[in-house]
Amino acid sequence: MPGLSAQCCDLLHIRQNVAANVERTMPSEDALFELSELFKTFGDSTRIRILFCLFIDEMCVCDIANLLGMSQSAISHQLAVLKRQKLIKARRDGKAVFYSLADDHVRTIINQGMDHVNE
Amino acid sequence: MPGLSAQCCDLLHIRQNVAANVERTMPSEDALFELSELFKTFGDSTRIRILFCLFIDEMCVCDIANLLGMSQSAISHQLAVLKRQKLIKARRDGKAVFYSLADDHVRTIINQGMDHVNE
DNA sequence: TGAGCATATGAACAGATATGCATATATTAT
DNA sequence: ATAATATATGCATATCTGTTCATATGCTCA
Numbered sequence: 001m002p003g004l005s006a007q008c009c010d011l012l013h014i015r016q017n018v019a020a021n022v023e024r025t026m027p028s029e030d031a032l033f034e035l036s037e038l039f040k041t042f043g044d045s046t047r048i049r050i051l052f053c054l055f056i057d058e059m060c061v062c063d064i065a066n067l068l069g070m071s072q073s074a075i076s077h078q079l080a081v082l083k084r085q086k087l088i089k090a091r092r093d094g095k096a097v098f099y100s101l102a103d104d105h106v107r108t109i110i111n112q113g114m115d116h117v118n119e
Numbered sequence: 120m121p122g123l124s125a126q127c128c129d130l131l132h133i134r135q136n137v138a139a140n141v142e143r144t145m146p147s148e149d150a151l152f153e154l155s156e157l158f159k160t161f162g163d164s165t166r167i168r169i170l171f172c173l174f175i176d177e178m179c180v181c182d183i184a185n186l187l188g189m190s191q192s193a194i195s196h197q198l199a200v201l202k203r204q205k206l207i208k209a210r211r212d213g214k215a216v217f218y219s220l221a222d223d224h225v226r227t228i229i230n231q232g233m234d235h236v237n238e
Numbered sequence: 239t240g241a242g243c244a245t246a247t248g249a250a251c252a253g254a255t256a257t258g259c260a261t262a263t264a265t266t267a268t
Numbered sequence: 269a270t271a272a273t274a275t276a277t278g279c280a281t282a283t284c285t286g287t288t289c290a291t292a293t294g295c296t297c298a
Binding site: 009 | 243244255256257258259260264265266
C-alpha cells in the first residue's frame with residue numbers, strides 16, 4: 001500500500017473498525033476539557049486535604065487553615081478553585097463562611113482513586 | 120477564651136471532635152501524594168484522549184498519534200507518564216510498541232468523572 | 239553491516255499554577 | 269462611625285508541565 005504509510009506504521013489500517021470506534025466513543029472537545037479540568041482540580045494535595053476535611057463536616061476557612069497548617073490566603077484561593085468547579089458550596093454565617101461538599105459524587109471519585117492507590 | 124482564638128475564629132473549638140475525626144480519617148502524607156499524582160495524571164486532556172483510545176483496543180504510539188493528530192514525541196512523552204503511574208502497560212512487537220490499559224480501574228475512574236461532568 | 243522505521247528521551251521554551259504578600263470587602267460589636 | 273475579625277482577591281513569583289526539536293535506542297530486513 002504505497003502512500004498510506006507515509007508518516008506512520010500502517011498497522012492502524014489493518015483494523016479500520018478500531019479508528020471508527022475511537023471516533024464514535026471519543027467525547028466532545030467540551031466534555032474532554034471539563035473532564036480534565038475536574039481531575040486537574042483533584043490533582044493537588046492541598047485541595048484533596050481540604051476535601052478530606054469537608055468529608056467530616058462543613059468548615060470555615062480558618063478552621064481548614066488551622067487543621068492543615070496553612071495560610072488563610074492559600075486555603076481561600078484553593079476553596080475558590082473548588083467552588084468554581086462546583087465541588088463545594090459556601091454558606092455565610094456572620095463573619096464566617098462555611099464550606100461543604102456540593103454532592104456525594106466528590107466522595108465517590110476520591111474513594112475510587114484511593115482504591116487504586118491502595119494495592 | 121483568651122489566647123485560644125489568637126489567629127482564627129474559635130468556631131473549631133466548639134466542635135472538638137471534628138478536629139479529631141479529621142486527624143483520624145486524613146490519609147498519610149504518602150497516600151495523599153500518590154492520590155493527587157493519580158488525579159494529576161488524569162488532569163490533562165491529551166492523556167485522557169489517549170486513554171479513550173485504549174478503551175477501544177491496544178495501540179502502538181503511531182496509531183494514537185495519528186488518531187489524535189499529534190506528534191509522535193508528544194504522545195510518547197505522555198505514554199511514559201501514564202506508564203509511570205501504572206495506568207497502562209506496554210508490549211513490544213517487532214518495531215512497534217503496543218500500549219493497553221493496565222486494569223479496568225482506570226475505566227471506572229474516568230467513567231465516574233464523566234458522570235459528574237454530564238449533569 | 240547498514241539502511242530504515244518505530245519509539246524513547248534529553249534539552250529548551252512557553253504557558254499554567256500554587257503560594258505569599260498586600261489590600262479590599264463584608265460583617266459584627268462597641 | 270470606628271475597630272476588629274473573617275474572608276476574598278489582585279499581583280508577583282517560583283515551580284511545574286506539555287510540547288517541540290534534535291537525537292539516541294531498538295528492531296527488522298536486505
